[in-house]
Amino acid sequence: QMKLQESGPGLVRPSQTLSLTCSVSGASVSNYFHYWTWIRQRPGKGLEWVGYFYSSQSVHYNPSLGSRVTISVDTSSNTFSLRLTSVTAADTAVYFCASAGLDYYALDVWGQGSTVIVS
């Protein structure tokens, strides 16, 4: 049974870089059976797709985040990470890591979420 757990600083200064890690158990980030995904939810708002990593040749990001976002995988620690540069208060959100299978991009496993405040 796959489990995901986010970790990272809860407070980031404006213009700095937000970095979060998702620890994966019960599956390997090095296989090609999952879309390793980040979703965020701003306070009182809906869900926003940030992006996913499928393989080094298949990484997709929300264009609304421009070139600020990077998602990467570390096979040695079985984790995947989110890096968001030049943050502003608008990046304050709960950040979820999640996983979808290959047949349908339906996020069936989620972490509990990590609250990040930019201030």
Added chain:
Amino acid sequence: ETVLTQSPGTLSLSPGDRAALSCRATQAVKKNYLVWYQQRPGQPPRLLIYGASKRATGIPDRFSGSGSGTEFSLIISSLEPEDFAVYYCQQHGDSPITFGQGTRLEIK
């Protein structure tokens, strides 16, 4: 970008009632790649329906999804107390992946 609009914004019903939630897309969702999630307060979303009508593992059969093209719906046939939550639709037929703004299902 495919914009998803959910209606109503808030739905006030009683346990035992039937709930009908709508998700409308600005363009046809390819291959009916439409997903529904439930989110309770303080919890991550929970997958309910994928492929517009396929129930995810462990989801009770009172939840059903239907629709195609630009019009999709989620029906909860008889509301249980734990069903009062926020529901989101999501499409992945087009990039970027997008979510609707959510429908809040509250106890009347």
